[in-house]
């Protein structure tokens with residue numbers, strides 16, 4: 137007599153862009169997934185505010201508006217949280233873990249802020265807490281860091297980890313599109329968060345780099361530890377200058393670990409050399425670049441946002457958890473933050489910089505400006521003067537590596553000079569030849 141195929145039931149919280157994608161993937165690839173896993177994965181209930189949206193995706197799926205119907209259902213083994221935002225997603229996941237259910241989420245807001253509590257709950261109940269989709273959408277990066285690269289000492293993890301802003305910067309660079317127009321496009325495509333200020337302001341990327349740094353360096357990096365700047369001050373002038381000087385502008389998350397000095401984590405627009413592997417990562421694509429010993433350099437590339445790529449990562453976690461349930465080994469890889477390393481203060485982070493300013497277009501001005509840089513120990517690599525605006529000239533400088541502290545002092549001294557009308561923008565440069 138043939139053995140009856142096992143069935144693993146999941147409860148889905150939220151069926152929007154990503155949740156809807158999960159419903160579609162589990163239906164479209166049902167046979168293939170069942171065969172690979174050796175069990176059927178069935179969505180038993182969907183928590184939804186608008187059941188009609190779920191019915192439009194799959195009319196057979198039961199819906200509920202009560203979380204208790206899912207977290208108290210003994211037949212549900214995996215709760216998949218795809219509602220977004222911090223509350224009540226956190227409380228719902230806590231209830232699921234306390235109820236002994238495995239949890240899969242794409243929610244970086246919750247993982248970055250409450251990861252520790254959730255890991256502790258998962259460990260206490262010997263269940264999985266998986267969040268591959270929370271960083272870089274469809275790209276596998278959490279499991280590779282925790283498992284495939286587990287033998288490495290990682291010194292640097294740097295990436296384009298926000299699809300919305302990469303899409304926007306690409307369109308602004310290649311098609312000279314306007315900021316507001318291109319943001320609307322990214323929202324329509326389902327890339328942006330429900331509140332897109334998290335994308336544009338760099339906070340979404342900050343959550344992701346905090347999560348990546350915590351895993352890579354085995355030490356918890358909180359959101360407050362990340363220095364954050366968004367893309368809202370990037371103008372077409374900066375994009376043009378970057379191009380002329382051999383760079384592209386990308387919103388990067390950058391985390392480094394220096395022996396004896398601690399860990400740093402930051403998110404800001406960055407001028408990146410055109411020959412860097414991350415420089416050609418465009419549109420909604422994300423990439424995470426890792427330097428470690430013994431692996432050397434490794435880069436992970438793919439779609440960082442959008443319905444189906446993100447659903448791919450969520451379903452990968454559902455499958456991983458299902459396999460662990462079948463093998464009786466849930467909770468196998470839990471929290472990896474077993475150290476408490478010091479954070480390097482942002483003022484001590486050293487980076488080359490691009491500074492664009494408007495100055496009086498008259499003889500002797502350059503000597504005054506150069507001495508302000510010199511007095512603050514900022515060495516200059518390149519100076520460009522191309523444009524005049526009435527009595528003003530636009531000057532661009534690229535510095536060698538400078539600490540944030542020295543940069544702020546120099547910027548302060550420059551802005552007090554009568555000949556400097558305005559510092560228009562300062563952008564960090566990632567260029568190993570200038571460090």
Ligand SMILES: NC(=O)C1=CN([C@@H]2O[C@H](COP(=O)(O)OP(=O)(O)OC[C@H]3O[C@@H](n4cnc5c(N)ncnc54)[C@H](OP(=O)(O)O)[C@@H]3O)[C@@H](O)[C@H]2O)C=CC1
Pocket residue numbers: 149150151152153154155183184185186189218219220221224242243244245269270273326327328329330440441442443446
């Ligand atoms: N979109 C993307 O490309 C990516 C998203 N993520 C993350 O995935 C998660 C989901 O994002 P996304 O699918 O884009 O978001 P959506 O806003 O498209 O979907 C969220 C869904 O959750 C439902 N929901 C929200 N709050 C509640 C609640 N209290 N009770 C019941 N249902 C609720 C919403 O219902 P209703 O429709 O009624 O409002 C909606 O259907 C977020 O954490 C996001 O950061 C991660 C990677 C990529």
Ligand SMILES: N[C@@H](CC=O)C(=O)O
Pocket residue numbers: 270272273297298299300301327328329335340440441442
């Ligand atoms: N809003 C996010 C979605 C995925 O995390 C992004 O644009 O990357």
Ligand code: NA
Pocket residue numbers: 268269270271272273274275276277278449
């Ligand atoms: Na991912």
